[in-house]
Amino acid sequence: MRKSYLFTSESVSEGHPDKVADQISDAIVDLFLSKDPEARVACETLVTTQKVVLAGEIRGNGIMDRDGNWAEGVREEIEAAVRATVKRIGYEQDGFHWQTLDFANHLHPQSAHIAQGVDASGNKDEGAGDQGIMFGFACDETPDLMPAAIDYSHKILQAMADDRHDGNAPFLEPDAKSQVTLRFEDGRPVEATAVVVSTQHAPGYDEGEKRDELHSYVKSVVAKVLPEGMLTEKTVFHINPTGTFVIGGPDGDAGITGRKIIVDTYGGAAPHGGGAFSGKDPTKVDRSAAYIARYLAKNIVAAGLAKRCTIQLAYAIGVSQPLSLYVDTHGSGTVPDDAIEAAIFSIERLGGLTPRAIRTVLNLNRPIYEKSAAYGHFGREAEGDHFPWEKTDLVEDLREALEG
Structure with missing residues (x-):
């Protein structure tokens, strides 16, 4: 380089219109995961002058059944969560006010055809919620192991x-x-x-x-x-x-969920697979695999194995095993990149990086996402339940795997 x-x-x-949309979508994810840790959520939000519109597919016990019937009181809780999010951000303006904005909820049941490919059944493990490629990155430019500019x-x-x-x-x-x-x-x-x-x-x-x-x-x-x-x-x-x-x-510009994916990640200093995070439950590998990729890259740099590290993962919808794992330490590694790849797959608790293993390792089936929806998903302090992908507790596992 x-x-x-x-x-x-x-x-x-947090007050940028696209980020308002992201935070609302993740507030809904958190609400539903608090009711059912296995909830399926794909919630998109549109915000414009005095309006918030939700759309997308959902499923979960105590939320909505497969026929589209809402559980008692849930629709009211959704609207309350939306207004509370806008209030927390600080919008009390004539053109956008948490108390007086018009709200429309168009969430509906998840496609049964998607569900049959993703859900675990019989001898079939839980599959990825979609196909795609996901990237993680870390470098030693800052104490957070993030690119400095972002x-x-x-x-x-x-x-x-x-x-x-x-x-x-x-x-x-x-x-x-x-x-x-x-x-x-x-x-x-x-x-x-x-x-x-x-x-x-x-x-x-x-x-x-x-x-x-x-x-x-x-x-x-x-x-x-x-x-x-x-x-x-x-x-x-x-x-x-x-x-x-x-x-x-x-009021100045319409906002939509998922339009600030480079802001959410590495500011252009690393590749991005193209998928957004907010509004998606952790069975969606757009979100969970990007988190585990950051976790792996950060631990590799924290372990002193490299100064810069890019991780790529690839998945197919309904398939549990990743199609590929790619490690690139950009010539800064202290061991060969393919040795790091082998070490990752040898660490038992990573479970081969299947979607369910990722959710288990990072304990992602919790209402922890609204806090991540502004000021970046990465480079944040791992505290309490939040930002588990920022922990560096894999350092010793990596070193031991490479020594073995």
């Missing part, structure tokens, strides 16, 4: 959102985007050459002293997030470069 170059990644806030982009917006929720930045509104360009020398990030932050704001913060206050605030947040020395006198800031940003969120 090149030693000297510029690389850019972007992030969007890591910093996420953390800028997370810090701004925390200040907004805490009342420390009352001029901020929920919708925002960030973008960080880094200069790399000898493959390491050494300088931020450009930082872009566009944030929805209260009226009046686009000119004069209030504009200066907003710009000064954003620069102070960036300075706290980026490591010492990364900002220099050459760093170019673009803060709200279009000027006024009062109308935002779903």
Whole structure:
């Protein structure tokens, strides 16, 4: 790979319309998994001016039967979860308000033909919920073992959102985007050459002293997030470069589940198989296999086996065994890549990376997903039930498998 170059990644806030849709979809996943850990969920969300629309296929005990009959009270719980999510994000605007928005629920039963291929029966193990390729990645650019540009982009917006929720930045509104360009020398990030932050704001913060206050605030947040020395006198800031940003969120632009897959993963620093995560229960390998791939890649780097690692997995719908496992340490590995592949399959508790084994290893059949739907699914702190794919508890297993 090149030693000297510029690389850019972007992030969007929890109030970005596509992220509002992602969080609503995952709030529904969490609601259904809390009722039935084996629930099947494929929930898509559309948000626009004063409207939220749900559509998709579902199945689960205490939720909906195969004929499309809702369990008592569930429809009301769904609407309550939607409104609570919008309220938590902070939308109480004329164009999008948690309390007064119009809500439509078009969820319906899962296709019986999909169910017969995915469900375990007789001697048949649970199959993958769909075909596809999934990637995981880790590198040693940051303590989170994430690519630096996306890591910093996420953390800028997370810090701004925390200040907004805490009342420390009352001029901020929920919708925002960030973008960080880094200069790399000898493959390491050494300088931020450009930082872009566009944030929805209260009226009046686009000119004069209030504009200066907003710009000064954003620069102070960036300075706290980026490591010492990364900002220099050459760093170019673009803060709200279009000027006024009062109308935002779903009122400014429609949002749909699954449109920010690069923001959700590695900011373009690694491949993406194309599948979105939010709104899907963990039998869908778009989600669960991407999580286990990140888990494997992160543990490989954490074990000192490589400085960079890309994992690819491939599945066929209804088939339990992965079609392929590919490990690429980009020339940074301390052992051959094919030896790492063999080690992964030799670790008994990984169960051959079947869909059910993945769900068991990471304990994914829990309502843990709404928290992942903003500020990236990866590079987050594994705490309590959340982000189990960020744990580094496979390090010793990998080392022992390679020694054996």
